[in-house]
Amino acid sequence: MTDSSSDELKPKAKSAAVPVARKAQKKITRGPGKRAQEARRQFLRSVALTIGVTSISLLGFIPIPADAKRPRLRPPGALSEEDYLSSCIKCGQCVQVCPVNAVKLDDIGTGFGIGAAYIDAREQGCDFSCDGLQCVLACPTGSLTHTLDYTHDTRMGFAVLDKPKICLAVAGKGFKGQARGPDYEGLLRYEEIDRWNPIPLKDHPYDVEICDLCVQACPIEQRYNQCQAGKPPSGDENQCPPQRAIGLELIEEKNGVKHMKPVIYDGCVGCGVCEMICPTAEPAIIIDYNKLTKIPLSEHYMAKASKGDH
Amino acid sequence: MNVYLESIAQLFGRASRKIKKDEISPAAQKLYYYKKGQTVTKAQIQELHDEHQKNRKNKWLKRRWFSIIAVNLLFVVSWSLDIQLLEGSLTASRFMGFHMADLNSALQVMLAYKAVLINLLIGVVTIFIAWFLLGGRTFCSWACPYHLLAEWAESLHLWLFKRGLAKNYTFHRGVRSVFYVIFALLAIVTSYTVFELISPTGILSRAIIYGPGLALIWVAFLLLFEIFLSRRAWCRYVCPIGITYGIVGVFSPLRVTYDLTDCKHEGDCRAVCLVPHVLDLTIKNRSSDVEVGLGADCTRCGLCVDACPTDSLNFEFKGLTRKTKKEELPLMPEPPAGKEPSDEQKKEAKND
Numbered sequence: 001m002t003d004s005s006s007d008e009l010k011p012k013a014k015s016a017a018v019p020v021a022r023k024a025q026k027k028i029t030r031g032p033g034k035r036a037q038e039a040r041r042q043f044l045r046s047v048a049l050t051i052g053v054t055s056i057s058l059l060g061f062i063p064i065p066a067d068a069k070r071p072r073l074r075p076p077g078a079l080s081e082e083d084y085l086s087s088c089i090k091c092g093q094c095v096q097v098c099p100v101n102a103v104k105l106d107d108i109g110t111g112f113g114i115g116a117a118y119i120d121a122r123e124q125g126c127d128f129s130c131d132g133l134q135c136v137l138a139c140p141t142g143s144l145t146h147t148l149d150y151t152h153d154t155r156m157g158f159a160v161l162d163k164p165k166i167c168l169a170v171a172g173k174g175f176k177g178q179a180r181g182p183d184y185e186g187l188l189r190y191e192e193i194d195r196w197n198p199i200p201l202k203d204h205p206y207d208v209e210i211c212d213l214c215v216q217a218c219p220i221e222q223r224y225n226q227c228q229a230g231k232p233p234s235g236d237e238n239q240c241p242p243q244r245a246i247g248l249e250l251i252e253e254k255n256g257v258k259h260m261k262p263v264i265y266d267g268c269v270g271c272g273v274c275e276m277i278c279p280t281a282e283p284a285i286i287i288d289y290n291k292l293t294k295i296p297l298s299e300h301y302m303a304k305a306s307k308g309d310h
Numbered sequence: 311m312n313v314y315l316e317s318i319a320q321l322f323g324r325a326s327r328k329i330k331k332d333e334i335s336p337a338a339q340k341l342y343y344y345k346k347g348q349t350v351t352k353a354q355i356q357e358l359h360d361e362h363q364k365n366r367k368n369k370w371l372k373r374r375w376f377s378i379i380a381v382n383l384l385f386v387v388s389w390s391l392d393i394q395l396l397e398g399s400l401t402a403s404r405f406m407g408f409h410m411a412d413l414n415s416a417l418q419v420m421l422a423y424k425a426v427l428i429n430l431l432i433g434v435v436t437i438f439i440a441w442f443l444l445g446g447r448t449f450c451s452w453a454c455p456y457h458l459l460a461e462w463a464e465s466l467h468l469w470l471f472k473r474g475l476a477k478n479y480t481f482h483r484g485v486r487s488v489f490y491v492i493f494a495l496l497a498i499v500t501s502y503t504v505f506e507l508i509s510p511t512g513i514l515s516r517a518i519i520y521g522p523g524l525a526l527i528w529v530a531f532l533l534l535f536e537i538f539l540s541r542r543a544w545c546r547y548v549c550p551i552g553i554t555y556g557i558v559g560v561f562s563p564l565r566v567t568y569d570l571t572d573c574k575h576e577g578d579c580r581a582v583c584l585v586p587h588v589l590d591l592t593i594k595n596r597s598s599d600v601e602v603g604l605g606a607d608c609t610r611c612g613l614c615v616d617a618c619p620t621d622s623l624n625f626e627f628k629g630l631t632r633k634t635k636k637e638e639l640p641l642m643p644e645p646p647a648g649k650e651p652s653d654e655q656k657k658e659a660k661n662d
Binding site: 042043045046049050053054056057058059060061064082083085086087088089090091092093095096097104105107108109111112114115138140141142 | 389397398399401402403404409411412415416419422423424425427429430433479480481482484485488489492493496500501502503504505506507508512513516519520523524525527528543547548
């Protein structure tokens with residue numbers, strides 16, 4: 001490396017030690033040169049890109065309600081709306097395991113809710129026909145909490161008779177035919193037909209003198225009745241709901257008029273089957289996503305929760 | 311170790327530097343010295359380039375496109391046939407029942423939810439080991455559906471650019487690291503997985519499996535931006551998934567290796583590369599040794615391997631790839647008659 005010293009004296013001379021010569025040249029051209037200008041522009045562009053992309057990503061806040069209310073019915077076991085959206089990894093494994101295709105994924109219109117699972121009860125309610133809460137088992141993050149083992153410990157929402165005026169039972173009317181018409185694609189499990197395979201709702205027409213489809217189809221009611229008959233589902237008494245969820249009652253109005261009316265009891269978990277099957281053009285009964293039953297969760301659930309299982 | 315630190319610095323956005331002469335191994339110095347004596351004319355290089363383009367088989371490109379399509383279709387097929395082979399989507403899935411979780415999505419969820427989730431951790435470890443063995447950013451070019459679309463958009467961009475119909479605004483590469491920190495902080499502060507809103511990887515994977523949605527408009531916007539304004543902007547300057555997998559691949563045994571011996575330094579590899587800075591070592595006097603692995607930012611896409619007319623770039627799995635070729639051949643081709651040999655001998659003597 002003896003020739004490098006001579007390079008410093010004569011930078012223009014061609015030699016093997018190129019780096020030294022280049023360094024010297026760089027010093028001379030430094031200033032508001034083309035390269036510096038381009039670097040400055042590139043820096044400003046990079047700042048603009050950062051601000052731009054970050055701002056766009058924050059647009060996800062717009063559709064999020066400030067009071068953390070559920071804009072959607074969430075699948076069984078869903079954590080509180082805030083925790084649910086934090087922990088959901090948006091993979092859709094819950095969608096894939098649902099035997100009645102009740103679970104769907106949200107689009108970008110819901111902001112940070114993008115890719116998170118929801119149930120459109122009117123399209124397809126959760127009839128628990130998988131019995132084992134497959135979506136909960138599939139969830140890799142516990143967004144649908146793994147503490148949940150039994151149907152009646154689900155807390156999705158709570159049914160309300162939203163439009164009693166159009167309810168067929170209130171009007172004293174019966175119902176005959178396909179609950180949702182011939183074009184409806186929804187599925188429902190009828191244990192007496194096939195315990196394992198839900199069938200299209202349109203393949204199971206009804207004929208009742210007073211419409212009680214919501215009561216008949218209620219998965220909690222069905223389990224409750226099985227338990228009352230001494231035949232709990234899968235022979236497991238833990239499967240028995242602690243209370244009824246819905247029933248038709250004879251109501252006497254103040255003016256003395258008597259009529260039947262679906263009454264929702266504390267056993268309701270908000271699965272959405274009543275909203276789905278309600279045969280009126282608009283459902284008379286719907287699910288309130290933000291209301292939950294007041295009855296306590298089962299001991300089994302509480303014991304599991306206290307162990308901190310996810 | 312220093313090599314790995316440099317590789318990480320490069321991943322985070324540091325521009326590659328000219329290396330000092332004493333950092334170049336004697337063997338490599340010898341080669342550079344020899345090449346200095348050999349004048350390669352532009353015409354010769356053009357001929358070499360044209361000849362290679364004529365016979366080019368795009369072996370790795372074909373394999374890679376097949377891989378991206380196969381991986382993403384496997385999700386669809388598995389669900390539609392209900393064979394439970396690969397359930398979920400690219401953000402989190404189960405392969406034959408085993409949990410797998412995209413590292414970046416899992417990180418976002420854990421930061422937003424502020425809890426370590428056991429199933430997710432299992433998935434993270436599985437995926438970490440898998441992509442470590444496969445090369446880290448291999449995920450980008452061999453599995454990410456956006457990569458494939460962006461590649462097609464890139465060809466369109468290059469076509470338009472050549473005709474002056476598109477611009478190519480560049481950004482500082484360090485901005486991707488800034489985004490990485492921003493999205494991590496946003497997840498912590500807002501408790502939402504903010505990045506998932508704009509991640510084209512997640513959006514596309516879900517669109518392929520569960521059906522298209524409005525979110526595809528965002529993906530289309532990104533592609534248009536890349537076509538008309540900035541070549542491969544998302545992958546180069548924004549996507550934190552790339553950094554996450556880049557870190558996984560720092561010590562990965564699978565990589566593309568550069569062999570200085572026959573390289574003509576014509577730059578065909580850098581012209582096709584998504585991350586050309588990893589190929590800066592193919593510039594004359596930039597490679598520290600005769601054989602060097604490319605840095606962690608390399609997505610192992612193999613475009614450079616396909617493009618190289620002199621076979622100087624090749625895939626290597628450390629410890630498995632046999633280097634018989636190099637051992638059998640002499641280090642250098644026979645020097646032509648002239649002044650050079652004597653100079654070289656002098657040089658050799660000096661080095662000894």
